[in-house]
Amino acid sequence: MSQTRMSLTDAASGVAFTKGHGTGNDFVLIADPDGSRELTAEQVVAITDRHRGVGADGVIRAVPADRLREGQALLEQEPEARWFMDYRNADGSVSEMCGNGVRVFVHFLLAEGLVEAEPGQQVVIGTRAGVKRVTCLEHGYAIDMGPWSYIDAERAQESASDAVVAAHGLQDPRPALSISMGNPHTVVPVESQADLQALDLSQAPTVEPAAQHGTNVEFVAAFEPLIREGVGRIRMRVHERGVGETQSCGTGACAAAAAMRAWAGSEGSDSWLVEVPGGLLAVDFVQNEDGTEHVVLAGGAELGFTGTIG
Incomplete structure (x- = not known):
């Protein structure tokens, strides 16, 4: 073991x-049925290292809910x-949840025989962003992500933006809208697909005012036309806090759809397709009987391989 980096063993x-992924957002999953495998930040960093470790955007520990205070x-x-989905970002920091990770987590629980469900049935799990209900589909999973909200509702409703974001590849800083999906997001519209492709997200964007606990930053470009046959279509790239640019972000896709719908106004839609580098996600806004609006995220999940560290 070097003086500055913990070895994988x-x-x-x-x-x-x-190892699993949801539209390219990849995770190392560990089953911990007796709650004895709590990992430190340093251990997570070693596991997710793409050169010296297994490599991943984060680590998901499957632990019985009664073994954690949350x-x-x-x-x-x-x-x-x-x-309970105990999720850590690649830098070892604790995260509230991850939309792509939830799908992969449930797929893992089913594969390990820790839960049972057929297509059309639900699996209920715990996350640091609350209880999530996941419906098994023939080819993937649909998650009730719960309600979305503006992080700064007053500013968002006044000007449809509450932050300014600068990034490498953007000619000038751009206005952005902050959305909460149980975790924080800042959504930035760009002019064209070419502008989206030109972004260099190897370095973290600068967000002003800075979020106290950091934020995920989504850059979105609309397709033409924006709405086709009642469905909105956007393309997204994301820089995730504690990770960097990833192939996909489920909660980010929900936030991007919510922001784009707000900007589109009466020309918007309650159904969206969000294209990310790792694939395609579907986002729907559903009105509940209690008057709240929930977001439903649907997409695939795959398990690649298994192994033992050391």
Whole structure:
């Protein structure tokens, strides 16, 4: 082990893992049925290192909800949420949840025999952003992501923006809109598909005012026409806090659709297709009987391979 970097073997020797992804957003998944495998930030960094470790955008630990304080609180509200998604970004930081990760997490639970569900049935899980209900589809999963909201509602409603973002490849800083999906997002519209492609997201964009705990930054470009047969269509690239640019971000796709719908006004739609470098995601806005508006995210999930560290 070097003085500055923990080796993969030292990080989690003997730990069995599965590698999976949702539209290219990739994760190392670890089953921890007795809650004894809590990982440190340094261990997560070693595992997700793409040159010295397994490589991933993050680590998902499947742990019984009753083994975590956050999970115990959720069980009081929803006893069905027996499994908790303990998600860490590649830099080791704790994250509220991940939309693509939720799909891969449920796919992993089913593959490991930790839950059972057929197409059309739901799996209920716990996350740091609350309980999530995931419907199994023939080819993928649909997640009720819960309600979305503006992070600064007053400014958003006054000017349809609440931040300014600068990034390499953008000629000038651009206005942006901050959306919460249980985790923070800042959505930036760009003029064209060519402008989107020209962005250099190897370095983190600058967001003003800076978010206290950081933010995911989504850059979006509309297709022409924006709405076709009642469905909105946008393309997105994302720089995720604690990770960097990723192939996809599920909560980011939801935030991007919410922002674009707000900017489109009466010309918008409640159904969106969001193209990301890793594939295609569907986002729908659904009105509930209690008057709240929830976001439903649908897409695929795949498990690639299994192994044991060390």
